[in-house]
Amino acid sequence: MNTRMADNVREALEQMIVTGEFADGERLDEIRLAERFHVSRTPLREAFQMLAASGLVELVPRRGAFVRHPAFHEMIEMFEVMAELEAVCGRLAARRIPPDVLEQVRATVIACEAAAHAGDSDGYYRENEHFHQLIYTASGNDFLAQESQRLHKRLQPFRRMQLRVRGRMIQSLTEHRQILTALETGDSETAEAVLRDHVAVQGGKFNDLMASYKQSNLRANPQLVAMRG
Amino acid sequence: MNTRMADNVREALEQMIVTGEFADGERLDEIRLAERFHVSRTPLREAFQMLAASGLVELVPRRGAFVRHPAFHEMIEMFEVMAELEAVCGRLAARRIPPDVLEQVRATVIACEAAAHAGDSDGYYRENEHFHQLIYTASGNDFLAQESQRLHKRLQPFRRMQLRVRGRMIQSLTEHRQILTALETGDSETAEAVLRDHVAVQGGKFNDLMASYKQSNLRANPQLVAMRG
DNA sequence: GTCAAACGTTTTGTATACAAGAATTCGATT
DNA sequence: AATCGAATTCTTGTATACAAAACGTTTGAC
Numbered sequence: 001m002n003t004r005m006a007d008n009v010r011e012a013l014e015q016m017i018v019t020g021e022f023a024d025g026e027r028l029d030e031i032r033l034a035e036r037f038h039v040s041r042t043p044l045r046e047a048f049q050m051l052a053a054s055g056l057v058e059l060v061p062r063r064g065a066f067v068r069h070p071a072f073h074e075m076i077e078m079f080e081v082m083a084e085l086e087a088v089c090g091r092l093a094a095r096r097i098p099p100d101v102l103e104q105v106r107a108t109v110i111a112c113e114a115a116a117h118a119g120d121s122d123g124y125y126r127e128n129e130h131f132h133q134l135i136y137t138a139s140g141n142d143f144l145a146q147e148s149q150r151l152h153k154r155l156q157p158f159r160r161m162q163l164r165v166r167g168r169m170i171q172s173l174t175e176h177r178q179i180l181t182a183l184e185t186g187d188s189e190t191a192e193a194v195l196r197d198h199v200a201v202q203g204g205k206f207n208d209l210m211a212s213y214k215q216s217n218l219r220a221n222p223q224l225v226a227m228r229g
Numbered sequence: 230m231n232t233r234m235a236d237n238v239r240e241a242l243e244q245m246i247v248t249g250e251f252a253d254g255e256r257l258d259e260i261r262l263a264e265r266f267h268v269s270r271t272p273l274r275e276a277f278q279m280l281a282a283s284g285l286v287e288l289v290p291r292r293g294a295f296v297r298h299p300a301f302h303e304m305i306e307m308f309e310v311m312a313e314l315e316a317v318c319g320r321l322a323a324r325r326i327p328p329d330v331l332e333q334v335r336a337t338v339i340a341c342e343a344a345a346h347a348g349d350s351d352g353y354y355r356e357n358e359h360f361h362q363l364i365y366t367a368s369g370n371d372f373l374a375q376e377s378q379r380l381h382k383r384l385q386p387f388r389r390m391q392l393r394v395r396g397r398m399i400q401s402l403t404e405h406r407q408i409l410t411a412l413e414t415g416d417s418e419t420a421e422a423v424l425r426d427h428v429a430v431q432g433g434k435f436n437d438l439m440a441s442y443k444q445s446n447l448r449a450n451p452q453l454v455a456m457r458g
Numbered sequence: 459g460t461c462a463a464a465c466g467t468t469t470t471g472t473a474t475a476c477a478a479g480a481a482t483t484c485g486a487t488t
Numbered sequence: 489a490a491t492c493g494a495a496t497t498c499t500t501g502t503a504t505a506c507a508a509a510a511c512g513t514t515t516g517a518c
Binding site: 054 | 231232233236271274275278279282283290291303306307309310313317372373376
């Protein structure tokens, strides 16, 4: 629980948006939401500002705040950028990673494998998040780590759509191993290439993601997408 | 002039911050600024939110809004990310650029050279901006273009510090030519490599930038940087 | 002289009031 | 029946009021 109500409201709304409680283009009613959260319009509007900054809603002057789910092609674009950012993190990390962080990566890869074999999907998810977080940090560039983390978080609701298939999970573990080895041997080219492919949406992943997207509550409204020319 | 006062105030404050009118860590006084801009605290606080989202100020709960100039090493990190983003844009653009955009790049490179030879530094600056903007767009990834543009804008006040030296300008023009050729021939590796080096702060550029940074009004307060552990 | 506690002042965060701009309704006209 | 426009209702943007938290200062104890 935060000291500022505006922050609490932002978190609550963020959760509601990424779990698909609002349709794309839906207007966030200030008065209704203010009543629901037992706050006035002031902190609510501050929350809107923050949500707009992270791209979850669009603020249209004199019209209101509208939730904004990415179109499929926009999501693919975001994953492409994520893949490139992680590739850069990997390349830099291979050269810069300190021994203690490398040890943490090693431990996380092992924990990830253990969770996978135990069928502990929550554990797997958590360790996988940690793995990527560590790669960001290992880049030795705090700004890069921060930006990567930001996009990672934004893609979180869509990443859940991926990796459900059993075969993908095994491939993912193999790639973790490859990345670890590349970091251990300082092989920046391999770290870069494997991380890019690890994150990129391509081949079979593309079709899986598309199928999941179509079924999800986070679809964009084609009508509205057409107007964003 | 914008319809919302909050937006006007944000623009004005942004300008004041990037021109160094506030010292690092200085608190933005709501009451004083409200009087100065002839608005109430409400739109002013909305402006603070937006500035915080773009990293120009830090919002500390129950304390206020404090301007945040990057430390030198933070600035270097941002340039490193910018170089990598532009490198990615270049790689993708070499494969995806449409003929009409390629033509625009060609025209911009020529205009840039003309401005340089004419000693028209404002013209040079404008055409150079346009050149980079085109590379972002040419990537064919709107999200990447948008993120690149965002960081580009954030680095604008610091980029002015670079490129003042005459030799740098000539080198820069040569690199533009190399990038154009790479795009024309679809040589993604070269486009990527040249763009990375074009933007990266390395070699002599590092020292020039450091010297300018030290003299500028956009320095971070070392006391405060130390506390950001 | 140093430290700390209590008081008063300043400043932030939130609620509320109000004006101007959008949206909607409903009737008039073609 | 469809369309235009005026009147009404809603909604946003901004000002202002007020409570609670942070800050500074004075006072007092050791």
